[in-house]
Amino acid sequence: MNKQEQEKKSFFFYPFLATFIIMFGVWVLLSGKFDLFHISLGLISCAIVSYLSADLLFPSPKIGGLLGQWARFVRYIPWLMIEIMKANLHVTYLVFHPRMMELIDPRIVKFQSKLTSDLALVTFANSITLTPGTITVDVSLDGDFKVHAIDKASGDPLPGEMEARISKAFGED
Amino acid sequence: MDIIVCLFLFAGLFFFTGGAVGILRFPDFYSRLHPAGKLDTLGLLLSLIGLALFNLHHFSLGALLTSAKIILIVVFVFLASPTATHAIVDAGVRAGLAPWTKGEERR
Amino acid sequence: MIWPIDLAILTLVVIVGIGALMVKDLLGAAILFGAYSFMMCLLWTVMGAVDVAFTEASVGAGVSTVFFVGAVFRTSRRTKD
Amino acid sequence: MDTIFMYCSLYVAFLMLLSLYRGLVGPTVLDRMICVNAIGSKTTVVLVLIGLLYHRVDMFVDIALAYAMLNFVAVLAASRYFQKRKGLHDEV
Amino acid sequence: MKITGLIVTILVGGLLIYAAADFPAWSDPNSPASTYLSPHFIEKTMEETSVPNIVTAVLADYRSFDTMFETTVIFSAGVAVFILLRTFRRKEPEARHYRHVLTGVTMRIKEGKLPPSDDFERIDTLWTPPDLIIKTVCRLLIPFIQIFGLYVIAHGHHSPGGGFQGGVILGASIIVLAISHNLRTVVKRMSEKLDAVLCAVGVLIYAGTGALCLLLGLNFMDYSALASVLFVDPIMARSHGILIVEIGVGIAVMCTMVWIYSNVSSRGRYEQGL
Amino acid sequence: MSHNYPALIVVVPLLSALVISVAGWVNKRLCFPIAFAALAVAAYSSVGLLFRVLDEGVIVYKLGGWDPPMGIAYYVDHLNGLVLTVVSVVALLNLIASKKSIEEEFPEKTGPFYTLYILMVTGLLGIVVTGDAFNLYVLLEIAALTGYGLLAMGEERAPLASLNYLYMGTIGACFYLLGVGYLYIVTGSLNMVDIAGILPSLYQSKAVLAAFIICMVGVWLKMAFFPLHAWLPNAYTYAPSAASSLIAPLVTKVMIYVMIRLILTVFTPEFSFNVLAVSDAIVWLAVIAVVMGAILALAERNNLKKMLTYIIVAEVGYMVGGAWLGNRTGMTGAILHIVNDALMTLCVFLVVGNIVYKVKGAGFDDLKGLFRKMPFTMGAFVVGAISMIGVPPTCGFFSKWYLISGAIQAGHYGFMVALLFSSLVNVVLFFRVFEICYYEPFSDHHGHGHDHHPEPMDEAPLSMLVPLYVVGAILVLVGLYTGDIVDQIIQFAIPKGLV
Amino acid sequence: METITSIKPLLAVLVSLLITPLLISSKAPNVRETWTFVAAAVKFLIVLSMLPTVLKGTEIVYTIAEVVPGVAIKFRVDALGMLFALVASSLWIITSAYSIGYMRGLKEHSQTRYFCFFALALSATIGVAFSANLLTLYLFYEMLSFATYPLVTHHQDREARSSGRKYLLYIVGTSIGLVLPAMLISYNLTGTLEFGKQGFLAGAGASKPLIGLLLVMLVFGFAKAAIMPLHSWLPAAMVAPTPVSALLHAVAVVKVGVFSVVRVLTGVFGTDLLLSFNFGTAIILVASVTILVGSFVALSQDGLKRLLAFSTIAQLSYIVLGVGLLSPKGMTGGMVHIAMHAFGKITLFFCAGAIFVATGKKNISEMVGIGRRMPVTMTAFFIASLSIIGMPPCGGFISKWYLVLGSLEAHQMPVLFVLLTSSLLNAAYFMPFVYKAFFCVPKEAMFENTVQEAPPFCVVPLVITALISIVLLFYPQPFLRLASMMVQGITGV
Amino acid sequence: MSDLISIIVANYNYWIYITLMMIGLYAMIAKNNLVKKIVGMNIFQTAIILFYVSIGVKKGATIPILQHGHGHGAHTVVHAVDYVNPLPHVLMLTAIVVGVATLGVALALAIRVYDRYNTLEEDELLAQIREK
Structure with missing residues (x-):
């Protein structure tokens, strides 16, 4: 228990930041309003979500290399799509x-x-x-x-x- | 433009039809999951893409964002649908439902 | 308000509603009740009541069904009618 | 275009009715779950279609999105039942 | 009983059908309901509250009192479910099950003894290993569900949604966590006490906003009184007031949903959750 | 601040309920003082409000500052001023009286219990004070939901009884909601006063008729009017005493208030009594309710609490009948009986609470020798009982007086006979209880019982006795001041049109 | 007629009400009984202090609260009320003394409760005497019913329980079932319930059947008067301790019933109304039947107290009969009979109680020769029975005399016959007992040798009341004057 | 006759709501299983919601969210006929919330009942109670 608690207490900056950025991207997509008021609401919301759930999105504090992984993953998708089409047919x-x-x-x-x-x-x-x-x-x-x-x-x-x-x-x- | 939209939409509806009919026709629960899980997902994908395209008709930032949201739905469903399918099949296995094999009665 | 869709969905609603009450299995009833909520949500949308539809969607799908399943999990699935 | 959308919606509604057969007839709870899942994805499309019919699709996508998310929750919860309670038929 | 039911039902139905013949035609724009009060709402909302979503404006301003009690209803349901189901187990069971987090080895330990190392987590008797796929996907989806819920709360003024819907979605996100992992995980993240307190705090935000207006010298729930606190003009103050109470509703609803779920699904014994 | 009394009455309990809920997780001992303070403020403001109403007439409070048909408004007139006072005072007294039993029965859940308690009072006060038909529904549900929670905390049969109550209560509330919908569809308004202004042109409409019937049936379900009473006895009997002594006096009474409000304000007496011309039939229903309530109470030979619940069923019949006699006297009697019955029921249920606290049961077997064991409690019980029987100078007599007067004026002798019959049955019922409490341990000794060893006195704690005696005193005082209450308050609560 | 407002009537009622907490809280029996005496004395003094005022023809009025429009809880001390109050309050002192002797003599349980409810019952009695309207009367009437219930069932055994039930059923049943509706109907007819000189119903213009109905309801409603079909609670109530029976029969309960009937006949209906509809005859008929049947039944009783009970039933109807004659003399006789009968009957009961204390015997057949063992008691018994029969040298003679005069005045010859027959019957059931007590030799072992007079607390009161009975023949002035004042007020004669 | 038919056709929403309500009511009264009753209760409630929402419908109107209303105090003229009646929607939001709250409490009660009697069937419950 002790160890886990310790882990929980130490603040993972990078996962937090990464989550924050992703969330903010989603927020902008959802919101579609770019005045100061809504943006600041968005920032607050993203901070909340990041604080609450950063460890869900990134269970380990090491997030290096994730970017490259995602880039490769995107390349995988078109192939998958074609496969899916075939499969469905x-x-x-x-x-x-x-x-x-x-x-x-x-x-x-x-x-x-x-x-x-x-x-x-x-x-x-x-x-x-x-x-x-x-x-x-x-x-x-x-x-x-x-x-x-x-x-x-x-x-x-x-x-x-x-x-x-x-x-x-x-x-x- | 409308034609492309219609094409997508009808394709989507075609797969939906397949899904619905498949659910009706297939002999057992496991095989029914195939059309339900897959055809519906693809049908949703296609038709929503079509609708997103249609929404871009009167192009504006708002419309673009709306279309993006529609795509977001698609992305979401693509993550969620197989998981749901898996959850159901998992439930079936845990419930102890034996898969249908060739030659048995319909269930 | 688009009346043909409205009518179609109303019919579905009634069917699902009766179904949810007729099923001889409480888990099934809970699941069909979820479907009933979906239909209702669609119905509100058709009638232009977006906020109501939103609420019904979130409550009916997200919460009611889960509560039902939870309760059935903690009690029994058996039912005589 | 509106007409097309409307007929599409009607058609999807008809498909729902078809899927509903499994929901009503069964034979197992899992078949009902399949039915609900299938109806859920169709509903999402209908929601967007209705949005287009109202020419206010930006208002309806939120509902559709929420819908897609929460439909998933319901199915998960129902299947969770079987992870804990073994047996398709209840302990009588 | 069936006969009684049938008779009652038919009587009620007959009465309703009889009365429905006198209704104004369906979807008639000139029906009393559409011509008496609602035009005022539709035409004046923007002027008076600066909120385009009329439903939100009416909900949280014109009829905000209703909504306050609606939130209270949810809150009281939460408390009622808690008081009905929660059982504080004072006596520990004789044997407890523990599972090693890393290897997945489970072991049974007699009362009074502790597990050999800190890597063990407590599990309940009905425990099954969580499904990898479901667990992972849910883990990834939950933050998105949450941001969507917050978005719904924040944009209740301009699009459908608002505190209640957003709150339910947020609550659902936590319920998903409970379903995909287990209840213990949820309780670890959000203790029961926090949950219960937040329920009350949510409603308190709502009622407190109203009471603040009262303290500022206007009627209860008259948000224009907030203008002096928020440094905006009275109409904008109404708009912001609506947002504040929506946030309150959101918090209350989210926590109550989680609270009800955890009690219902675990029959009040959190260590044995669904 | 006096300007804000109408809001304070509801808001202060609400806020304090939330604070209690938080405080319950911090320190349980904080809960009671907060609850007490909140109810004291509510009682103070309702009394203040009543006096303001007496001075100034109807007070309108606009919530959110919106003018009535748009926003929600509170209308406080003599009728709700009176009922508000009763509700808050009863709740306050019961809170003090049941502190001990709550803390004993729910050591771990005192906080939530007080929360529900105060929320329930909030709901009831809100129902009484509001002037908006839909707002009333929401508050009704608050009162109902908290009530289900509170009632189900009792003995082992309580959850089932409470669940049945929930089904019935939900149907009732939904019927009410539906009725409001019917009114809305034909008038377009939700404000009671506003609806009343629009309705006269629609008196012939079938929808209004249906709205009326549905509303009435809904409210009757909630108040357990005879054929719809099935949920009440079990729900109240198996409840914890703190809950039953709050709910039994108040819920049915508040629902009667709602019915009277519907008759007088929303549909107006003109429609209710003249256009509809069903009052005779309803009074006959009430007659059946009174008689059946009495008979059912007679048939109950096991449990004191259950017997009392059947008496409540009969009392509901009194009030419904009185309200539907269609004349001023009957209506006065019904309104007066709301006040009196709330107090009487509180008195007897507090007594039952004390008994349960000490003897751990309210079955007839548990009552043996109680006059010796708990003389003070039983003394108060006697006061409550003779009030229920209707013996002057306790208040129960005077409302019965008005009700019977009304029946005579309306020429409805059936109702009169039913009331007298019920009074007689009450005599039998209560003296049966007295006999048990008085004789049982001695029943073996024939003759003088010179040498029995009486049980030692074991009286309930002072905090339970003092409120009880306050209620007892109020019973007599209200009886003696009936004239003033009628002249100063109730007379103005009934519209001039009703003669 | 002058009226003055004074709090005295209220005080008179409250004295015994307020004494109850003191009674409950006092630890020692002596303290408790001292309080009882103090209260009784104070009450008597208060009542007595109002006597001169009343005798001057002034009424004392006090209003507590107006509870219903036109009807208040209100006291008014007039001649009739004064008469009754005087009897009741003076007898309370004596009964208290007797109670002490009796209760201690038998070592009864729950004496505190007994004294409390006794005090309450007296409060209610005085309240009835002073009530100014039907509602107040009803109030105290009900209070009396409930206050006497624990007294009647004092023994708490099965027999007490069933007679308690019977008592309540009759008393409360009739008051709620008959008096209350009648009261409400008349209130709705007239809008008032105030007792008037000529009855408040007189001006209401109600039809004969309605008045008849109300008459029936009100006369039979006050079932404490034990008029014939509703009399059977009274013998049943004899299970109570003897002082209670004394209270029931002589002072409080039955007298309250009769007093209420008198009040109703004079104050609610009024003689003129009754005369004009010719209801007097009906009342006379009912009363006569009760008198005769009661006396006949008494003949066959063996239990002493039961005998006295039936005698009471008969005697009470004298009062009703007197008022029913609707002639001034008859009414005077009836009202005075309240006092005369009270003193006589209470003596008889005291004697019965004293015998029971001394010997434990309840039946006449077991008391042969008792006069030799208890000469004082039996002498008092003899005097009192003379009073009841209506023979000089006792007060009973005066009331009988007036009744006879009244019947002649009203030209009701059959009544004369009834009175004579009944007097004979009275003699027939009392005298044999007296004879046996004094002149027959008891069978062996009927009494233990130790039988003596009862304790002084028992004996002294009964001697006093017996003496008063004699005194009343020679000095009936206060009661006679009060009665005639009342009758004068009503009829103008 | 044609009048009647036109009324029947034009108001079909109301008929369906009545049907649903009857179904729900029947289930609440006649069903034997406690949870089924709860399902019936929910159907009953949704029927009433359907009724209210039907009141709000207006021919040719759009959803009650203003189209051009960004920024406060906008002076674009809004016509009431263009938007459906928002008031019933507001009311029904509240009603749905009440419904879900009632559902929660009802399920909790059902669980308590099951804990005690080990069955949810009403007849079996009553039989058990009667046995005691």
């Missing part, structure tokens, strides 16, 4: 196929991912869920994945290219 095909029941063949696929950080694992899991015919059922902290696949074609390629791209995005090669 596939599912739509299944849905509207008159003999759908014969096409689908649900199964649980298990595999071990080599990703380590929480964020990467979660991104991977969510990407899996968004992409064709697969839904993440369970992820353990060690990277054990359980995936529900709608048919054989969807389940087979895992972990595949996606994992590679994500590990690249999060710098975990």
Whole structure:
């Protein structure tokens, strides 16, 4: 307990600042009013949120390298989008196929991912869920994945290219 | 411009339709989650993009921000929807619901 | 006020409402009650009552349902009607 | 354009009705959760559509955003139930 | 009971249908409701309070007294739920469960003994490991939900929303934390005492603003009295007064929602939360 | 400051409730003094207000400085001045009396309990003072919600009873809200006085009729008028004594006030009595209520508190009937009975509180030998009981006097008979209790009982007895000053149009 | 007629009310009883001090509060009230003394309570005597009912409990069920409840059936008067200790009932109204039936106190009968009978009590030969029974005489017959007992040898009252004068 | 007849509100399960909210937030017909809040009842009470 309390007491300046900046960006986006009054309200609000929740957004005080990570992550998104489109078309095909029941063949696929950080694992899991015919059922902290696949074609390629791209995005090669 | 908007919108609605029909047709809870979780998300994405574009018709800073907010919704849903899907499927697993396999009755 | 949408949603509201009361499982009732709140929220928007809709959205989805689930969690899901 | 939006909304409402079938019929609670989740995402779109119909979309996006956020909360809470209480059917 | 219910329902329904035949047509712009009071609100709000969102203006100024009690209703519900459910467990259970934070090892410890090191956290009997995906995503989303809630409170003048909605969203953000992690986490961040005190403080801000107006020599809730304190003209003072009370509402509602949730979901035993 | 009395009456308790809530987390001993001070201020300002009303006539207080139809306004006239005084005084006395029992029953939750208590009083005072139909609804809900909380803190059946109360109370409040909606849809206004000004042209409207019926049914539900009374007995019986002795005297009475306010101010007597022409039927309903209340009380042979709750049901019938007789005397009787019944009920419930505090139960079995054990408490009980029976010079007689007079003037002999019947039943009821308290330990000794060993006296603490005796004295004083109360206050509370 | 305002009537009422806290708080029995005596004496003196004023024809008025428009809680001391108050307050002193003897003699429990409620009952009695209107009368009437309840049920056993119930049922039931509505109806007719010279209902112009209804309600409503169908509470109430029975029958309760009936007949309806509707006959009829039936029933009683109870029922109706004659002489007789009967009957009860204290016997059949053991007591008994029968040398003769005169005056010959029959019956149930007590030899072992006179506190009072009964024949002036003043006020004769 | 039909068609909002209210009321009275009753109670309350909001609706009007009202004391003329009636909205905000507060308390009470009797079914509760 002592240790945790100590941690809590020491003020993490960088996470606070980073949160503050992000929040302020969001505030400007939401607010759309740029007079002094609203901006100052925004500053106060952002300070409050940063104070309350900086440790949620950045659980560890070290935030160096995050910027680069995010930049790479943005590059990952278009690829994901395309994948999602393909996936959805596939599912739509299944849905509207008159003999759908014969096409689908649900199964649980298990595999071990080599990703380590929480964020990467979660991104991977969510990407899996968004992409064709697969839904993440369970992820353990060690990277054990359980995936529900709608048919054989969807389940087979895992972990595949996606994992590679994500590990690249999060710098975990 | 309107045509592009309509295109996006109709595409979105198409996926929505897929989602709805999928929920009805698929045999079990796990497979129903596929259309529900994915098609709806994409449908939302497409249609909201279309609407955001439409909103930019009369261009102004306000309109831009509004469109940005619409996109923000999309971003949010993209984070939240798979999580929700996962939460539901997780609940199913914990509840002890066995997945449907080929050849069984519809449930 | 756009009356066709209004009418459509009103119909949905009634259906969901009856559904929430008919379901023989309290958790299901709680969830459907959430859906009922969504519909209501839409209805207020259609009628131009944005503030009411906002409140209904935040309360109905964010709070009421959670309270219900919490209460069901602490009691029982069983119901005879 | 308004007409198109209106018919779109009506169509989405119809889709909601379709999804609602699962909500009403079941068979399990989880199916109802799926239904609510699906209805939630459709509702978000309808909200924005209505905003466009009123020509005041800047006022409606806030609702839609709040909606998207909180729909998520409801589903999470419901699924949380099963993390703690094992068993699809209640202890009778 | 069913028959009684049916009869009562049909009677009430019949009465209402009978009366509804006399209503002015639906959505008629010339109905009494639309022509008697509301035009004044619609046309004069901007002049008198400088708030474009008429609902906010009417809510927090013209009928601010209602709203004060509305907040009080929420507050009293919070207190009522607390007093009904909260059980202060004076006697510790015989065995407690602890979990090592880093490795996830759980252990059972007899009463009176302490866990071997500080890295252990207390868990309850129904504990399940939190789901990684949900936990992480919620962790990331909560700050955004919170900023949105604050935005809703701050922009109640210009767009839909206001103290109540913002407060609920803020409350929901904390409830999400409780759902995705556990109740203990929430209590650690926001102790019960703080929560309860803030509930009262929120309402106190509202009622205190009104009372301040009274002390400044005008009627209760007449925000124009605040002009001398805020150094603005009376109309702007009304606008700011509305903001102040909205903040009060926000705080009160947020805390009460959390309070009610934590009591309802844990049956008043915070160490055993949902 | 006297200008602000109307606001202070409500705001001071509200603020202090919040402060108590905070103080409860800091130091529990602070709660009682704050609560006491708040209620004392409220009582002081309500008395001050009553005297101002007597001097100046109706006082209008604009909240937020907005003119009435736009903003919310308080209208304080003789009627609410009187009821305000009663409510605040009753609350204050009960607070003092129940301090001990609260601290004993809820050692850990005294702070929240006082908070709810004061909030409840706030709600009730607000209901009485407000002049806005919708504002009334909100305050109604405050009073109701806090009431559910307070009532459910009692014995093990209390939560269920309270939950039933919640269902019924919510239906009642919603009906009231709906009625206000109907009025709003046809008039466009929410201010009571304003509505009354617009209504005459709409007397024939079905919507107004429906509004009236719905409002009345809603209010009746809340006040437990006979066929709708089912929630009341259990809810009050199993409640903690501090809560029941606050709620039992006040809630039903305040709801009667609301009903009278609706009849007199909102719908105007002209509409209520002449246009509608249903008063006869309602008086017959009241007759049934009185008779059934009496019979149910007779049938209750286990629990003193429950018996008293059935008496409340009958008393509600008195007041509804009196108000609906449609003449000045009956209305006077109803208003007077609000005052008297609040005090009488307070008296007997405080007694029950003392008994529960000492004997840990209010079943008939627990009462044995109480005249010996707690002579002072039982002395006050006798005063309360004869007031409930309606024996002069206690106040209960005089309101009954006016009610019966009104019944005779209206030619409604059924109501008269019902009132007399209920008085007789009250005699039976209370003397049955007295018998138990008086005889039971001696019932085995035939003859003179020379050598029994009486139980030692074990009286409730002084802080519980003093308020009780104050109430007892007030019962007699109000009785003796009935003439003044009627001449100076109630007479002006009833509009001239009603004869 | 002159009126003066004075607080004396209120004081007279309050004296015994205010004494109760002192009684409760006093630790030693002697202190307590001293207070009782002080209060009784003060009360008597206050009442006595008003006597000259009243005898001068002046009324004393005091208003406490106007509770209902036109009706106040108000005292007015007129001749009739004075008469009654005089009787009650003087007898309280004697009864107190007797109570001490009786209660201590039997070592009764809860004596403090007993004395308290006794004091309260006396307050109420004086209040009834002095009340100026029907409401005040009703107030004190009810107060009396509730104050005597604990006295009646003093023994707290099952029998006391059931007779207590009966007592309450009759007394309170009738007062709430009949008097209250009648009062309200007449208030609504006239707007006042003030007792008038010729009754306030006279000018209301009400129809005959309505007046008849009110008459029935008011006469039977005061059930303490024990008029026939509503009499059975009285014998039942005999379970009380004897001083209480004495109080019930002689001083307070039943007299209050009769007094109220007299008040109602004269002050509410007025003789003219009753005459004009010819209701007098009806009252006479009811009273006569009560007299005869009561006397007959008394014949068959074995319990001494029950016998006295039925005798009381009969005797009380004399008073009603007298007033019902509606002739000046008859009314005078009736009113004087209040006093005469009081002194006689209280003596009888005292004697019964004394016998019980001394021997523990309650039934006549067990008392054969008791006159030899307790000569003083039985002599007093004999004198008092003469008074009740209406024979000289006792006060009862005067009232009977006036009644006879009244019946002649009113040309009601059957009443004469009733009076004579009843006197015979009275003699028939008293004299055998007296005879047996003095002249028969008791069977063996009927009494223990130690039986003596009762303690002096018991004996002295009954001697005093017996003596007063005799004195009243020769010096009936104050009572007679008060009664005739009252009648004069009413009829103008 | 055509009048009647036009009334029925034109006021459909009111009919639906009555329907919903009847559903809610019936559920509150007739349902056996305490939580179901609470659901019914909420439906009942929302029905009334629907009624109020329906009062506020105006044909051809927009939401009650002024369109050009930035900066205070703006002198643009505002026409009442352009905006829907805001007053019912204000009232209903309050009503929703009251509704959620009532819901909280009701659920807390239901939990207490369940704690004691281990059931939420009314008939079983009554049976248990009667047994004692």
